[in-house]
Every structure is written in C-alpha cells, then in structure tokens.
Amino acid sequence: MTDCTYCGAPVEPHDPVYVDELVDGERTTTGRFCNYACLTATSRRPG
Numbered sequence: 387m388t389d390c391t392y393c394g395a396p397v398e399p400h401d402p403v404y405v406d407e408l409v410d411g412e413r414t415t416t417g418r419f420c421n422y423a424c425l426t427a428t429s430r431r432p433g
C-alpha cells in the first residue's frame with residue numbers, strides 16, 4: 387500500500403497519479419498522489 391504524498395491516504399483504491407523526475411540521470415518516482423487535486427496542491431517545488 388502506498389500513501390499519498392500530500393494527504394497520506396492510500397493511493398491504490400483511488401486513481402493514483404505518479405510524478406517521475408530525473409534524479410542523477412535516473413527516472414525516480416518523487417511523488418505519488420491519490421488524485422489530481424493532491425498533485426496540484428503540491429505542484430510547487432523548489433527550483
């Protein structure tokens with residue numbers, strides 16, 4: 387079970403959204419969200 391990065395709810399029962407970023411040249415999942423609203427709520431990132 388994976389928890390939403392924003393609200394902590396399990397993402398699997400919902401419509402999970404995963405955020406992949408290049409970290410040191412490697413594709414890494416840096417965020418997982420139970421829905422799109424949680425994704426946009428945390429869209430602000432440093433840089």
Ligand SMILES: [Zn+2]
Nearest residue numbers: 390393420424
């Ligand atoms: Zn959420």
